[in-house]
Amino acid sequence: MKWGIIGAMPSEVELLKQQMENICEIKIGRQIFWEGILCGQEAVVCTCGIGKVNAAITTQMMIDRFGVERIINTGIAGAVHHDLKVLDVVISRELCYHDYDMRFLRDYPPYIDSVHANSLLVEAAVEAFQEIDHGSSCCFVGKIATGDQFIESSEVKNRIVEEHHPMCVEMEGTAIGHTCTVNDVPFVVIRTMSDNADENAADSATNFEEVAAKHSSDIVLEMLSHCQK
Numbered sequence: 001m002k003w004g005i006i007g008a009m010p011s012e013v014e015l016l017k018q019q020m021e022n023i024c025e026i027k028i029g030r031q032i033f034w035e036g037i038l039c040g041q042e043a044v045v046c047t048c049g050i051g052k053v054n055a056a057i058t059t060q061m062m063i064d065r066f067g068v069e070r071i072i073n074t075g076i077a078g079a080v081h082h083d084l085k086v087l088d089v090v091i092s093r094e095l096c097y098h099d100y101d102m103r104f105l106r107d108y109p110p111y112i113d114s115v116h117a118n119s120l121l122v123e124a125a126v127e128a129f130q131e132i133d134h135g136s137s138c139c140f141v142g143k144i145a146t147g148d149q150f151i152e153s154s155e156v157k158n159r160i161v162e163e164h165h166p167m168c169v170e171m172e173g174t175a176i177g178h179t180c181t182v183n184d185v186p187f188v189v190i191r192t193m194s195d196n197a198d199e200n201a202a203d204s205a206t207n208f209e210e211v212a213a214k215h216s217s218d219i220v221l222e223m224l225s226h227c228q229k
Contacts, residue, residue: 001227002042004068005220006058008050008172011209012075015217016045028065031058035066039224044068048172051148052097055172059179070121071180071187074220076205076212077144077170078151078197080161086196086208089139089215090167091125092117092189095174098160099147105178115177118186121223125188128222134215137192142167144189146174152201169197192216 007013016038017023023036034045044066048058055073062068077090084090095115096102105112122141129139145166151157160169173189180187192212195204 001070002044002066002068003038003224004059004062004066004071005043005045006048006055006062006071006073006172006176007075007213008048008055009075010047011213012216013045013047015214016220019221020045028061031061033062033066039221041224041227043224051171052146052175055175056179059176060183063183063185069185071176071185072121072220072223073173073176073187073189074216075170075172075191076194076209076216077168077191078195078201078205079168079193080157080197081142081167084140084167084193086193086204087134087137087212087215088193089129089134089137089219090144090191090193091122091129091139091141092144092173092177093122093141094143095177095189096143096145096164096166097147097174098145098164098166098169099149110182112178112181115174115181117177117188121186121188124223124227125190125219128219128226131222132218137215140167144173144191145169146171150201151197152199154198157197168193190216190219
């Protein structure tokens with residue numbers, strides 16, 4: 001079983017790269033992939049860059065060029081659900097775009113009714129969280145909304161919540177899930193909250209980026225350590 005692990009920013013995959021054995025750096029076009037052994041598993045790690053197009057391109061490259069059979073998207077996000085606080089974790093059950101009408105996926109090729117994470121990977125991610133000491137942080141399973149916009153406005157946040165009812169917002173997860181769904185590749189998105197997607201989001205994301213990214217990476221490492229080869 002070969003795993004593909006994608007983070008948007010260097011901070012979201014640095015810990016994973018440090019843990020890899022027999023690591024080999026492979027450049028394809030402008031994109032760099034790191035292939036090796038992670039927690040005893042064959043894995044390919046990549047920083048895809050921020051945004052939906054970067055995420056989709058990288059996901060397809062991992063599937064086509066490296067033959068990955070499961071994909072994990074790891075990283076940070078902005079909390080929009082009232083139960084969430086900074087450094088809490090959201091594991092994807094369902095994903096949507098908040099800046100794209102999902103009916104275009106449903107009514108036109110590739111005829112996708114919805115984007116849902118693999119239930120076994122969701123369960124494995126939750127179990128991995130439970131094995132790790134995250135202090136006062138809590139883990140939730142729910143809906144994640146993706147768009148090409150860093151949300152730092154309560155007005156925009158409230159509109160997204162009203163229209164889509166997600167737990168958190170970010171910029172890559174649904175594009176990764178969309179690509180995996182088209183290719184019939186199981187996936188899960190793991191996001192730790194770095195901010196509350198409001199007027200203080202930029203400062204909060206800067207302050208909590210590294211620790212939030214580490215929380216998500218720790219879950220990935222725990223998942224791979226306990227999965228079957």
